[in-house]
Amino acid sequence: MSALRLSRLSSLRALRHRDFALILSGAALSNIGTWMEVLALGVYVTKVTGRAEWTGGIAALTFLPAIVLSPLGGVLADRFDRRRYVALGTALEFLLAGTLATLAFTGNLTVGAVAVVSFLNGCVTSLFLPAFTALIASVVPKDDLHSALSLDSAQYNVGRICGPALGAAVVSLAGVEWALLVNALSFLAVLVALGFVRGVAPAPEAVRSESLWAGIAQGVKVARGDPGIALALLGTLAVAFCIAPFTALAPVMAIRVLDLDAGATSLLVGAQGTGSLVAALVAGSLADRFGRGRLLEWCLLLIGLMAAAYWLSPSLPFAVVAVLGLGSLYMLTNTGLATLCQSRVPGEMRARIASLSGMLLYAGFTAGVWLQGALADRLGVRLVTASAALSFFVLAVTLRSLRPRAFAVLET
Template structure:
């Protein structure tokens, strides 16, 4: 499953870079680049809870395979339009929205299937390795995409992404033991399943706090992912190769962090490592956006990638490790809902504001706001502990 997802993610990041550069060059506006990226995640508002309930209702292997086929079809349509010279920003927007619909309903099933393949005590390691795989794809995908754009153009890059989903199908076919897959289909009503997931999340203060943390990260920090082409082309005055290098540096930082987070957690404690990442994330992201040159931006992006992995993996682990296995798909879908809705709003808002007041003030200001929220929450928590102790 890890290898299959890696191949698919390489293709996905090839497409992300190619479409980001395409939209930025065609429109010259950060708002359009951010808006198209937001359309991929906007369907979470409606479909994410449904995806979690479906993932807990059906055989997750079949469920993931069907979703992979749908994503391959959509990627193939993009490639066909590009080969025929009919690829437009509007077409990219529509297909990005449809792809977002499939991605939203498939994500909880994939997370829940992984959670069922490892013992509970190894869940944090499994999720960290999954984040590492995602970021390894982020390293390799943009590099291959930059080469593909230079040698063959956007059409060949999009075709490669369509083909990459075959690796997911091959991987799912290797999961054969029924004991390692989700629980069998339940007779519980569909809406009852949804309500059970919500009650589980809202009834556990740790899970709910982790979900709100993911939401704040998505609004203030995560838009750096989609706005890399804007920063490279418009702010640094570079090209697609610079955008590729920045995305790859984020992946390298995350890959390094995936190997260090386990030993650091064993030495200092997982919660302390997560708290440090929460405080540091805002300042290092602001430093990236204020970087004066491409080499400086690459260095700061490396650090951003490392802390971003620690933060996302840590908060996701908090959600999954406290959730019964039969509810993991639904709780995962609620976390994805908050992440994707926050990201959709954040990336569009930062893109729109960047066109009006500048990229650097907007994005660096958002990072500083995130730090302010984190410090405010820590202060309120400290006051609460002090009152309880008296």
């Protein structure tokens, strides 16, 4: 596709930049493997334990470390060469994924081992994901930032579509261990891509010389002082707590609520990814037509209703349609919040702001997925999850009605 044609498709503009295209391609291949692992482990834990609390709890362990480590990861990412820093994190993920595959092949895989490795994966992700977000922001100009973050979400959801389908096939035909092995090997794609990235500027000397605590404090100060960033961070926390658990509880929806199997889990996860992918491909055009702020405002108002419709779905076909819409709104909401944050800070602060967003995302998700899973075992899956979704809708409508000026910053 020519650069001229890409320039006409605002959602694809970031692909004009070589370094971004390399990073995106490596991440896309790796995410296919990651989602194969997510499905394989989700089905494994759900079937072994038979409890939504365990399924949600294992997923929560991946995000729990971010509550403490994410701000540290942001400071480190702003201090070092982001390309090499991301490569180091990828190598550690490769080792952890290889450990799970080895345990599975030797017959030593247990729920406890999955929990430990999930926690360690969470530590690595917390320390290195802010660098990946900042790396993307540093290889594209500001005008193409929304396009870049939308495409990053798109590649993530390509993995969400392809990974579960491949994972379900591999688990059915060969077993959990082979799905885990494919995931381990997929991290090599990221390392190869990063090896060809060249256009990343080093961190300023002033950033490298400040203390870690001073760096964290400066990031918090900037976030608190900017009304747009503050609103985006609040929205991230609320979405993570009330809405995001649907991503990890897909096996519970398929197996516990709809009384189906791994194939239904794959279909639900894949449908969510399809909705997110379609939304990512049109996000730039929608933002250009309606305004980035107005688009984000409508997503915040609608996502709670769509999540409730998903959890109250009476059948698999209805759930697939609902999760298509939910996946679209979830992608547009998260991309809009991330773009709002990244577009309002200088380059040397981007990883720190991304780390605060990640900290709140993971804290909210950790609490939300565990609490919803635990309460679902006691009160019923539909009652708990739909109530959380409707609570977010009420919060969004109330804030929009009582504090309209708070939403005005979305347009700036």
